Amino acid sequence: MRDRFRLLTGAVAALVVLIVVGLAFELSRQSTLSIAKFGLSFWTRKTWDPVAGEFGALPFIWGTLYSSLLALLLATPIALGIAIFISELSPRLLRQPLAYLTELLAAIPSIVYGVWGMFVLVPIVRKAELAMPAPLRKLPLFQGPPLGVGMATAALILAVMVIPFTSSVAREILKNVPMAQREAAYALGATRWEAIKAAISYGKTGIMGAVMLGFGRALGETMAVTMVIGNNPQVSPSLFAPQYTMAAVIANEFTEAADELYLHALIEVGLLLFVVTIVVNIVSRLLIWSMKKRSARVMALPAAIEEATT
Amino acid sequence: MKSPRPAQRGEGPEIMSYATRRKIVSRIAEVLCGVCILLALLPLALILFYVIKEGAGALNLAFFTHTPKPVGELGGGMGNAIVGTLILIGLAALFAVPIGCIAGIHLSEYQGTRFGSAVRFAADVLNGVPSIVIGIFAYGLVVLPVKRFSAIAGGGALGLLMLPIVVRTTEELLRLVPPGMREGALALGATRSRAVFTVIFPAALPGILTGILVALARVAGETAPLLFTSFNNQYWSTNITQPMASLTVQVFTYANSPYEDWIRQAWAGAFLLVMIILALSIVARLAVRRLERMNRA
Numbered sequence: 265m266r267d268r269f270r271l272l273t274g275a276v277a278a279l280v281v282l283i284v285v286g287l288a289f290e291l292s293r294q295s296t297l298s299i300a301k302f303g304l305s306f307w308t309r310k311t312w313d314p315v316a317g318e319f320g321a322l323p324f325i326w327g328t329l330y331s332s333l334l335a336l337l338l339a340t341p342i343a344l345g346i347a348i349f350i351s352e353l354s355p356r357l358l359r360q361p362l363a364y365l366t367e368l369l370a371a372i373p374s375i376v377y378g379v380w381g382m383f384v385l386v387p388i389v390r391k392a393e394l395a396m397p398a399p400l401r402k403l404p405l406f407q408g409p410p411l412g413v414g415m416a417t418a419a420l421i422l423a424v425m426v427i428p429f430t431s432s433v434a435r436e437i438l439k440n441v442p443m444a445q446r447e448a449a450y451a452l453g454a455t456r457w458e459a460i461k462a463a464i465s466y467g468k469t470g471i472m473g474a475v476m477l478g479f480g481r482a483l484g485e486t487m488a489v490t491m492v493i494g495n496n497p498q499v500s501p502s503l504f505a506p507q508y509t510m511a512a513v514i515a516n517e518f519t520e521a522a523d524e525l526y527l528h529a530l531i532e533v534g535l536l537l538f539v540v541t542i543v544v545n546i547v548s549r550l551l552i553w554s555m556k557k558r559s560a561r562v563m564a565l566p567a568a569i570e571e572a573t574t
Numbered sequence: 575m576k577s578p579r580p581a582q583r584g585e586g587p588e589i590m591s592y593a594t595r596r597k598i599v600s601r602i603a604e605v606l607c608g609v610c611i612l613l614a615l616l617p618l619a620l621i622l623f624y625v626i627k628e629g630a631g632a633l634n635l636a637f638f639t640h641t642p643k644p645v646g647e648l649g650g651g652m653g654n655a656i657v658g659t660l661i662l663i664g665l666a667a668l669f670a671v672p673i674g675c676i677a678g679i680h681l682s683e684y685q686g687t688r689f690g691s692a693v694r695f696a697a698d699v700l701n702g703v704p705s706i707v708i709g710i711f712a713y714g715l716v717v718l719p720v721k722r723f724s725a726i727a728g729g730g731a732l733g734l735l736m737l738p739i740v741v742r743t744t745e746e747l748l749r750l751v752p753p754g755m756r757e758g759a760l761a762l763g764a765t766r767s768r769a770v771f772t773v774i775f776p777a778a779l780p781g782i783l784t785g786i787l788v789a790l791a792r793v794a795g796e797t798a799p800l801l802f803t804s805f806n807n808q809y810w811s812t813n814i815t816q817p818m819a820s821l822t823v824q825v826f827t828y829a830n831s832p833y834e835d836w837i838r839q840a841w842a843g844a845f846l847l848v849m850i851i852l853a854l855s856i857v858a859r860l861a862v863r864r865l866e867r868m869n870r871a
Binding site for chain 1: 596597599600601603604606607608609610611613614615617618620621624625628673676677679680681683684689690692693696697698699700702703704705706707708710711713714715718734737738741765766767770791792794795796797798801802805822825826829830837840841844847848851852855859
């Protein structure tokens with residue numbers, strides 16, 4: 265009787281594993297045509313021409329990586345600052361409300377970010393681009409017409425969307441850093457900031473994990489990016505240039521994919537996105553987990569000593 | 575903190591300046607951390623401000639009761655899309671809640687097994703998969719075989735997004751149930767399944783329901799997995815084997831249109847979405863607070 269209960273509930277739990285395996289299987293099965301036809305060149309070619317049946321995914325990979333890395337560059341310092349402020353500096357009374365408010369950023373749907381980005385942020389970015397002095401506009405980073413839609417706006421929106429994820433994990437990590445770490449720093453005459461730096465350096469691994477988690481989020485973000493990035497497949501370092509991402513091309517072209525090769529090419533893009541986000545997520549979880557395990561051992565130490573000596 | 579080591583770094587005034595410099599650096603860094611909070615709250619405030627300013631004014635009765643008008647005609651609403659979203663998240667819950675709860679029960683009842691770790695790991699992986707990829711999966715599984723977009727596919731995709739959250743919250747909350755309760759039930763001769771379903775699970779139920787609410791709020795705002803599963807629909811429809819409108823997809827379509835009236839309605843839709851999600855998250859928050867108080871008592 266008891267074993268049957270274990271088996272039955274276990275079978276249902278196994279469904280979760282099955283779904284992940286099924287995802288990988290389904291995505292590879294549905295992209296065989298394009299894998300067979302283009303092989304590795306799918307990832308290195310720049311032409312995406314559905315009419316001619318030519319599919320190269322490089323512009324999308326570029327757009328996804330570029331926008332996500334830019335977003336990380338913007339979001340990481342801010343997210344860490346937030347985590348530090350809430351867990352180390354803020355008055356106790358403000359802690360909960362501040363944590364709640366920053367996490368609210370994660371609750372706002374992607375589509376709302378998109379609508380806001382399209383009608384509010386894009387005009388602002390366009391004005392900023394227009395105001396940029398001419399000599400700067402000659403740099404490859406700022407080339408192209410000031411459209412407002414493009415890489416810069418996408419990176420900005422992504423950064424805002426990633427901040428709550430990174431900061432809440434970083435906060436968790438800081439909470440896991442043993443108090444003794446800070447006390448030791450203070451005992452050596454450290455200022456508050458130096459003590460915080462000691463805590464951060466103790467939690468390095470975990471904080472790297474928090475940043476990676478944000479990266480994973482940014483890679484897969486679809487709607488908000490689609491609405492502000494301009495959807496133009498090109499490989500360009502310019503922040504002004506309208507570009508395209510992997511998730512965006514799937515969202516925009518999936519229902520229009522008239523022939524099977526086109527559909528398979530899009531699903532192959534999805535397959536890569538799946539694999540990359542899984543790898544990024546696994547690495548980030550391992551980092552966070554190893555940090556927590558280490559600090560759990562240290563935090564258990566005083567209790568263990570006490571137990572041994574009594 | 576007074577500098578304890580005089581005369582080690584040159585003359586007196588310089589020592590002072592070294593210590594003060596460190597204090598000033600510390601102060602500046604602390605202020606910068608506060609600035610970071612403001613930098614994150616600024617976009618939040620701006621988004622809420624614009625969504626309310628542009629959206630609240632565009633809401634009217636017709637928005638709730640009418641279907642979209644053809645291009646060129648003013649008016650119309652998203653009534654069918656609101657109903658559609660409710661049906662879709664209902665389907666998602668129907669799929670994810672039973673599976674998620676039972677999987678969560680298994681994880682908390684049989685801890686420390688290798689199988690359990692695998693399930694936990696799979697749930698975490700699934701949680702990190704981009705929602706658009708989940709959409710492709712549902713497309714291949716449900717839409718492609720019957721060659722028709724359907725609400726079932728959309729609800730299934732949303733359910734897959736909900737599933738890992740339900741699994742993990744159920745497990746965590748069941749673990750919080752005091753072991754005395756389980757032992758009491760078992761001591762009275764209850765079988766394991768009986769103890770779970772009549773004692774342990776009910777004890778954790780309020781918390782689990784809160785978790786489900788949070789998951790529903792997250793899923794209600796999803797657009798990407800619906801684009802090519804439930805697709806869209808201009809008409810009233812409650813047939814789950816047919817394409818179905820949803821608030822999010824409708825907002826996307828309207829926001830991308832060149833018509834002023836549609837853009838106005840897109841803002842109204844965004845406003846409604848934000849309000850629904852805020853309401854759900856506040857309810858969940860209050861519930862959590864009440865649970866904490868009950869646990870303490």
